[in-house]
Amino acid sequence: MAQLDDYDLKILTLLQANGRLTNQELSDLVGLSASQCSRRRIILEQGNLILGYHARVSxxxxxxxxxxxxxxxxxxxxxxxxxxxxxxxxxxxxxxxxxxxxxxxxxxxxxxxxxxxxxxxxxxxxxxxxxxxxxxxxxxxxNRLKENGLTIAAPAPLHQKSA
CATH class of the missing domain: 3.30.70.920 (Lrp/AsnC effector binding domain/regulation of amino acid metabolism (RAM) domain)
Known part of the structure; x- marks a missing residue:
């Protein structure tokens, strides 16, 4: 795998936060064309830098x-x-x-x-x-505070009865 540049790092960061981004959405956020983003994503996948896409299920x-x-x-x-x-x-x-x-x-x-x-x-x-x-x-x-680099919503505080 060739050296990662700033575009590759931004693609990886964005996909880590939201693996459902389309190539068009990714291109708008990164500043490259959709076809360039698609090629870069494929290279990152083939180089095992993107290991898969999944849903974070509770x-x-x-x-x-x-x-x-x-x-x-x-x-x-x-x-x-x-x-x-x-x-x-x-x-x-x-x-x-x-x-x-x-x-x-x-x-x-x-x-x-x-x-x-x-x-x-x-x-x-x-x-x-x-x-x-x-x-x-x-x-x-x-309590789970953060998993896979993502903060988990805090649970609602327990309410105490007033005296």
Whole structure:
């Protein structure tokens, strides 16, 4: 992939905020013709700088309103243990993001489930019970403030009764 210029960076930024922009809308915002924007978008897609387009769906809409962050430490880092853990992560649909990290934990998993009971079962059966795992530490997300670089609307404040 050739060096990105200011037009490419602007296209990427605009599409990250709204992947539904047409080439004409994009061209109006970037200052290029629609055909130039289309060619640049195709080059960015083929160069794997645009990885896809998707709808941001509320977790509540699909019954996955509980988000958990699970720090995982492996017993050891032999290829057998690592590959086995990676396979489990790939096969488990409740794990929506997985990162190999530095620090105390080897991995950080973001999971989306329906309930606390489902989160507990996931931790017990798939993470803590997996032969590669030596330690887990879980945090439950109370409020999502920002995801994928986008601010999430703040929940309505709780009203307190006056005395």
């Amino acid at each position: 977790p509540d809409a699909v019954g996955l309103g509980m988000i958990g962050l699970i720090e995982v430490r492996l017993i050891n880092h032999t290829s057998d243990y690592v590959e086995s853990f990676h396979r489990m992560v790939a096969e488990q649909s409740a794990i929506v993001d997985a990162y190999k990290t530095t620090g105390d934990a080897d991995y950080l998993l973001k999971v989306a489930v329906n309930s606390l009971a489902e989160l507990s079962a996931l931790i017990s059966e798939l993470v803590a019970g997996h032969r590669s795992v030596s330690h887990v530490k879980t945090s439950v997300v109370l």
